[in-house]
Each structure stands twice: as C-alpha cells, then as structure tokens.
Amino acid sequence: MRARWIERWDGPLLDGERPKPRPGSGEVLVAVEACGVGLTVLNCIRGNLGDDPADLPRIPGHELVGTVAEVGPGVDPDWVGRRAMAYFYLLCARCRRCLAGAESMCERLAGHVGVHRDGGYAEWTVLPERNVVPLPEGIEATAATVIPDAIATPVHVAGRARIRPGERVAVIAAGGGVGIHMVQVARVYGAEVAGLEASAEKLDYLERVLGVPAADSTDFAGVRLPAGWGDGPDVVVDLLGTEASLEWGLRTLGPDGRLVLLTTFPGRTVSVSPREMVFRQQTVVASRYASRSELMFGARLVAEERVRPVVGRVAGPGDVDGLHDALRRGDLLGRGALTWTDRQ
Numbered sequence: 001m002r003a004r005w006i007e008r009w010d011g012p013l014l015d016g017e018r019p020k021p022r023p024g025s026g027e028v029l030v031a032v033e034a035c036g037v038g039l040t041v042l043n044c045i046r047g048n049l050g051d052d053p054a055d056l057p058r059i060p061g062h063e064l065v066g067t068v069a070e071v072g073p074g075v076d077p078d079w080v081g082r083r084a085m086a087y088f089y090l091l092c093a094r095c096r097r098c099l100a101g102a103e104s105m106c107e108r109l110a111g112h113v114g115v116h117r118d119g120g121y122a123e124w125t126v127l128p129e130r131n132v133v134p135l136p137e138g139i140e141a142t143a144a145t146v147i148p149d150a151i152a153t154p155v156h157v158a159g160r161a162r163i164r165p166g167e168r169v170a171v172i173a174a175g176g177g178v179g180i181h182m183v184q185v186a187r188v189y190g191a192e193v194a195g196l197e198a199s200a201e202k203l204d205y206l207e208r209v210l211g212v213p214a215a216d217s218t219d220f221a222g223v224r225l226p227a228g229w230g231d232g233p234d235v236v237v238d239l240l241g242t243e244a245s246l247e248w249g250l251r252t253l254g255p256d257g258r259l260v261l262l263t264t265f266p267g268r269t270v271s272v273s274p275r276e277m278v279f280r281q282q283t284v285v286a287s288r289y290a291s292r293s294e295l296m297f298g299a300r301l302v303a304e305e306r307v308r309p310v311v312g313r314v315a316g317p318g319d320v321d322g323l324h325d326a327l328r329r330g331d332l333l334g335r336g337a338l339t340w341t342d343r344q
C-alpha cells in the first residue's frame with residue numbers, strides 16, 4: 001500500500017510502499033478515506049508525544065476517517081462496510097475513568113494513534129475496535145477529518161468551561177484548526193463569541209464567513225474586544241499558549257471567568273495572584289482531548305450543519321509536505337487534509 005512514514009523521530013516523511021496490515025484479535029482494518037493534517041501531527045512526528053525508537057518505523061496521522069473493510073477475531077462483523085473515525089488516545093475501555101466516559105484520562109493509556117501505532121498517512125490502517133467511532137453517512141471525507149479532534153476537542157472545552165447561553169467567550173488563535181471550530185461550538189452552546197487572530201486572512205474569514213467579531217492579537221496589548229464586553233469575557237480559551245496569550249487571558253477574564261488551557265509546550269509558566277483570583281472568583285481549567293461520545297456529538301453537529309468544517313487545503317499523499325510547510329508558517333486556514341484516492 002502507498003504510505004508516508006518516518007524511520008526516526010523528527011526525521012523526514014518518507015514516501016513509498018508499506019505492507020498492508022491485517023487486523024488481529026479485537027482489531028478492525030480501515031480503508032482510509034482521508035486524514036486530518038494539523039499541528040498535532042507535526043508534534044507527533046517530532047516525537048513530542050513519545051519518541052521510543054522501538055515504535056519506529058511509524059505512519060503518522062490520528063484524525064483519520066474511512067470505511068471498515070475487515071474485522072479481526074472477536075469483533076462484530078456488522079462493522080464491515082461502515083464508516084468510522086479514529087479516537088486519538090489508545091484507551092483501555094475498562095478502567096474506572098474510561099467507564100465514566102473520561103477516556104482521555106484513561107488509567108492505562110497505551111499512547112496515541114499515529115505515535116504508538118500506525119495512523120492515517122496510509123491507504124489502510126488497523127485500529128483496536130474500541131478506537132473506532134461510527135461516522136454518520138453523508139459527511140464528505142475531508143470535511144469529516146476535522147470531527148475526531150478539531151471539533152471534538154471544542155465540545156470537551158465547552159463542558160470543562162461550563163459554557164452557558166448568553167456568556168461571552170474569547171478564543172485565542174481562532175483561525176487555526178481547533179480555534180475555527182471552537183468559535184462555532186461555543187455558539188452552539190449559546191455563547192457570544194469573539195476570535196483573536198494575528199493573520200489578516202484568518203481575521204477576514206472569521207468576520208466575513210463565520211460572522212464572528214475578530215480582534216487582531218499580533219500585539220496582545222492592542223487587542224480590542226467587542227463593545228459591551230466591558231468587564232471582560234466569561235471564558236477565555238487559549239489555543240496559542242504563549243506567555244503573552246496566557247497573561248492576556250488572566251488579565252482580561254471577567255468576574256466568575258474561566259481560563260481554559262489546552263497547550264502543552266514544555267517550560268511555559270505564568271504567575272497567578274490568588275488575591276485577585278479570589279476577589280474575582282476566577283478559575284483556571286485544563287482541557288485534554290475529548291471522549292468518544294463527544295466525537296459522536298461532534299459528528300452530529302456537522303451532520304446537522306450546526307458546525308461548518310473548515311479545511312483550508314487538501315493534499316494528496318505526494319504533496320502533504322507542502323501542507324506541513326504551510327502549518328509551520330502559520331498560514332493554513334483551519335485544518336488541512338490528506339486524501340486517499342486510487343486505493344489498490
């Protein structure tokens with residue numbers, strides 16, 4: 001099968017033929033239709049989510065969607081022919097937290113799709129049955145690639161931050177893969193939303209296409225939130241994770257406000273004043289990926305056209321490298337997608 005893969009962490013993405021995998025016990029074989037391309041994939045390739053040489057060679061890509069073509073022993077054959085999307089975390093599905101629906105906090109987490117086992121940068125991939133979630137019919141493949149992370153993650157944020165109707169939500173890096181869906185999901189929850197961005201194209205898309213008031217955050221000191229947001233947002237979602245963005249979030253947050261953290265850059269710190277936070281009864285809350293039921297809810301939001309998948313650029317297997325370059329430059333609107341056609 002055609003695949004793109006790495007033979008060392010942070011190494012080049014090779015292009016060629018790999019053996020087509022077969023599903024083992026409890027596994028399914030997926031004919032990959034498309035795979036999302038975002039900053040997390042670049043992080044995975046760099047080895048930031050695991051860099052054990054024993055895990056090489058590795059086919060990256062976790063936001064994959066496709067059709068189940070074959071099942072291994074012990075798996076319901078009813079899966080065959082059904083469309084599915086991958087759940088990113090290699091959960092156990094049996095521990096206390098998995099059973100409570102908090103699968104991203106699994107006590108026996110075995111790693112990640114595209115890091116600790118092969119992902120969607122190939123025509124075919126094999127996943128544990130517990131890592132596939134049904135995808136409704138009628139959603140085009142490249143559009144569907146944003147569901148398992150770029151939409152599911154915002155759904156999880158909405159729950160973590162307890163976004164309520166009428167609240168004001170400011171999203172930092174609102175034109176990126178997660179941000180551009182975060183602004184839409186927050187509106188599904190009834191919030192009034194503003195998006196912060198540093199690029200003119202992304203600011204324009206937010207305002208003109210999505211109708212989201214956008215603020216230029218090239219310099220956080222100059223950010224102008226919508227008139228009427230006098231005492232600050234109820235929720236700030238920080239998808240950028242720089243010291244400047246974190247400090248802006250803490251400083252700008254209104255009374256009873258929640259600052260949501262999602263980034264994991266090593267060594268980043270920010271100081272908080274307990275006195276100020278208590279007087280203003282504020283909360284800092286971290287949010288980690290999503291649950292499988294949140295993936296299903298995300299798919300329903302797309303099927304019902306309540307969230308519009310934003311895929312700025314689609315590439316074939318031979319030119320996904322250009323997509324990676326665009327991501328590194330920060331000039332990709334929304335997510336990218338790798339599409340698989342002419343499967344043998």
Ligand SMILES: [Zn+2]
Nearest residue numbers: 092095098106
């Ligand atoms: Zn578990």
